[in-house]
Amino acid sequence: MSDLDNQVREVKSSFDRAAGSTTTTDGLQELKVRYLGKKGALTVLLKSLKDLSPEERPLAGEVLNTLRDELERKIENKKQALTRAEDAAAEAMEKIDVTLPPRGRPAGAFHPVAQTMHEIVSIMQGLGYSVALGPEIEEDHYNFECLNMPSWHPARDMQDTFYLSNPEDAGSGSLLLRTHTSPVQIRSMLRYGAPLRIVCPGKVYRRDNDPTHSPMFNQLEGLLIEENVSFSILKGSLVELMNGFFGRELKNRFRASYFPFTEPSMELDIECVDCGGKNPGCRVCKGTGWLEVCGLGMVHPFVVRSGGIDPEKYNGFAFGMGLDRMAMLKYGINDLRYLFNGNVSYFLSGRNVS
Ligand code: DAH
Numbered sequence: 001m002s003d004l005d006n007q008v009r010e011v012k013s014s015f016d017r018a019a020g021s022t023t024t025t026d027g028l029q030e031l032k033v034r035y036l037g038k039k040g041a042l043t044v045l046l047k048s049l050k051d052l053s054p055e056e057r058p059l060a061g062e063v064l065n066t067l068r069d070e071l072e073r074k075i076e077n078k079k080q081a082l083t084r085a086e087d088a089a090a091e092a093m094e095k096i097d098v099t100l101p102p103r104g105r106p107a108g109a110f111h112p113v114a115q116t117m118h119e120i121v122s123i124m125q126g127l128g129y130s131v132a133l134g135p136e137i138e139e140d141h142y143n144f145e146c147l148n149m150p151s152w153h154p155a156r157d158m159q160d161t162f163y164l165s166n167p168e169d170a171g172s173g174s175l176l177l178r179t180h181t182s183p184v185q186i187r188s189m190l191r192y193g194a195p196l197r198i199v200c201p202g203k204v205y206r207r208d209n210d211p212t213h214s215p216m217f218n219q220l221e222g223l224l225i226e227e228n229v230s231f232s233i234l235k236g237s238l239v240e241l242m243n244g245f246f247g248r249e250l251k252n253r254f255r256a257s258y259f260p261f262t263e264p265s266m267e268l269d270i271e272c273v274d275c276g277g278k279n280p281g282c283r284v285c286k287g288t289g290w291l292e293v294c295g296l297g298m299v300h301p302f303v304v305r306s307g308g309i310d311p312e313k314y315n316g317f318a319f320g321m322g323l324d325r326m327a328m329l330k331y332g333i334n335d336l337r338y339l340f341n342g343n344v345s346y347f348l349s350g351r352n353v354s
Pocket of ligand 1: 179180181182221222259261262294295296297317318319320321
């Protein structure tokens, strides 16, 4: 009997010590298992009752049951105290101070095309260019005539647009939605004269609508007019722009092309930013390894003269690129329509629009 007394005292004191150092409800649960669980200290004692003689058993049973009640009570009391403390702590953490000034909602982000425009403009500003803007409702005169695209010119076929007046009635003064940002070249030369370094971002319009063409899209035009401008300066500037925009050195190639407003005319291809030319099945470069990103050339003397500048004294270069395409390439957007349909979920679903 005294042996049992000792064991009871032992269990009691070790329990009290353990309970005293238990500070969480989780810890308390463990404690409960340790004493009252299937293999718990008290359970083991209770199981040993069967080894006692029938005379000893009732008293021993009473002692152990009393102990069990005591431990259960202590655990329950402690549980209530700890739960209260934990609730209070959680509440304090979540407490809302309604007197604080509002922090505002998480702000939205720039549209990928706007972001692209800002990045390109900022690179070009670093090269000494200013921003010039022109109207989206443009005169035939600036959009075509001054750019060496008279009404009969076949190059107009690729740039059919939306007319706001009948070209036949109003001639070169007729109004249309501009088909490119190139008319801003003329307006800027007329307004600022030479020397001149400008970039002109903005919306342009064409009678196109398919998965890769939208009736409205965004371009960025560049124009430099100075004395003795060489083609190598044009090459250097554009390579700088592309590498700066994509954040690494990309292979490039300049291909002969044709535009009525430049002579000679070129197109710039950069190495495929998706596969680097290594994937014959690449959907971005169609397996060619190259991406056409920019039209460019030395400004045609006709255009310099249209801008009111003497082509004998000044020359220069121009380039034009699609901002939507640049945004798609940089941010891995695989369908032009995501840019315009107003469904932001595409961009929120983990796309890398940084
Ligand atoms: N305006 C041309 C287009 O929309 C792009 C372009 C090509 C602009 C060559 C330029 C240039 O300034 O030099 O297709």
